[in-house]
Amino acid sequence: MLLYWKGCMSRYRTKSIVKSVEKILSYLNINYITLEDEGCCGSILYRTGQIKDAIKITEKNIEKLKSLRIKEIITSCPGCFRTMLKDYSNYYNIPFQVYHFSQFLLKFKEKLKLKELNATVTYHDPCHLGRHMGVYEEPREIIKLVPKLKFIEMKYNRNKALCCGYGGGVRSVYPEVAIEVSKNIVNEIDNNIDFIITSCPFCKYSLSSNRVNVLDISELIAMVLE
Amino acid sequence: MDIFDLKREEFIKWINDENRRKGISRAVSSYVSAKEYVLSKMPELEKIRKEVRKIKEKSIDNIFELLKIAMENIEESHGNAYFAKNSIEARKIILDIIGENKLIVKSKSLTSEEIELNEFLEEHGNKVIETDLGEFIIQLRKEKPTHIINPSVHVPREEVAKTFSKLIGREVKPEIKELVKIAREYLRDKFFKADVGITGANVIAANTGTLFIIENEGNARFVSNAPPIHICIVGIEKIVPTLEDAFKIVQILPPYATGIPMSAYVSMITSPSRTADIEKTLVYGVHGPKELHVVFLDNGRSEVIKDPILKEALYCIKCGGCMYECPVYRVVGGSFGYNYFGGIGIIWSAFTSGMEKIAATIDVCTKCGRCKELCPLEIDVPKMIEYLKAKLVEKGYISKRHKEIRDNIINKNNPFGE
Structure with a gap:
């Protein structure tokens, strides 16, 4: 069974990411389930040193996913992606595969019929997806599927990408710092960029606080589906 | 709160x-x-930095053996080597060498900041002058360093001008060249008047006991050479087995630290200044210092080596x-x-x-x-x-x-x- 794990940020804050992912999944006629009682993946607990609680959540989640016979998980949140794939495996054998939505979507690129989009975009690499999980190219390949879309790399990209400032629990303890850090990225981009594309709800939330148009990769694709 | x-x-x-x-x-x-x-411009650094990683891994795993070798070799070359378990011990060793009411010139040393050396020496009636331009600026401003290589990174030229105006009692323009000239003139004779020079070291080669001091300004050369006594305070993690290993670190430090191919100066110091030119009789303290004292600081390093995760921090070449x-x-x-x-x-x-x-x-x-x-x-x-x-x-x-x-x-x- 395939599970779409939404992640807390998109369940509560960046809800249009969930809508977009689900729109794309049904467009592709993919059978999947979501969980009413999805809960927390434990990422924030791992990142903020609350390891005992994180491990408890990990155990609970693995048991639940096992009992539901989940074999594959896709998630639109790089935090959940890293945690469920990497952190969980540090403690347990995980009985399922985990993919970030961009990796999953690329496998179906032949089936995507996309409308033209006359715009110039750039891509911000989320830390959890890029540096921590090595997923740099899939989101770029997806962006390049959109006809007429002009793609420009940021000055600092891939493993040298700047950080949006919201990760690791910084946003909650030192919000002023988080906001200021996100400006580092916005200050570096070209004036003729219409959208910053990213593939993380935290990055989207953070960069959006700077009066720039930010789209998650799922939102971009959902927007141009035929 | x-x-x-x-x-x-x-x-x-x-x-x-x-x-x-x-x-x-x-x-x-x-x-x-x-x-x-x-x-x-220097693609070869890719290979060298990987070799340096290996050198550091090996050195940290053999740190106590290397420390012993380095100390023996320093002593053999007529230097004095000390081991300080913590900051209190390090400060006491240094105070015992210096005494009270002395003039001390210093070049930049993070390790000396770590043990709060300046404050301690001044409490004992000594005057300490920082001679690295950045350190000099923040010492005058009574601030703490905010970057390990560029300690006054947070002070723009306009603020430096204000500080220097106060120092020399006339208005100084916020022009960088002018500011550097003022520091040069003010510090020039301090090097020669000083009783003691204190430096850190970037690397130490155990097989010869050689200290490497990497710098651009030339102040560390004066500090380590002009006064009659040179004290070097250095963390034990800086020791590598051989001169060859040390040269590898010397090659990657300047490009990564300041974006230059090589620093203006790399001083290698193995013993006090000496001559045997008159009747082959060895005399110490010719043009350089008569005494060389090297204080190796532990201060938590040997504890952190035992931690399999945090040990990696000691590989840092700063x-x-x-x-x-x-x-x-x-x-x-x-x-x-x-x-x-x-x-x-x-x-x-x-x-x-x-x-x-x-x-x-x-x-x-x-x-x-x-x-x-x-x-x-x-x-x-x-x-x-x-x-x-x-x-x-x-x-x-x-x-x-x-x-x-x-x-x-x-x-x-x-x-x-x-």
């Missing part, structure tokens, strides 16, 4: 301080472009590149640290000064991992930060917000508590 609230206020002060932000942002942009250029590259350091500068700065600095501050000192600061690291990617030794700072954070939480150092998030997750199944 708890420590997290206080730290938050300190961060906000840094964010809103236009002068400091200006200083850092100028330094970051010139560093980044210079390094990019030098790395493209180029400081990761600080300029850190998205958070760019915003909060020197408040991201205690006596060492940035992500790696949090780890260093924790084992040299106590983890309670960085208990609130550690939460400003986003664990983004950019430092690891840009570190010549690929040191995994985010991994160490997460590990140290977990230790702090075990000791009860957790912010109200993180605790609230935890409670929300447990009770309401989401971090927002909605």
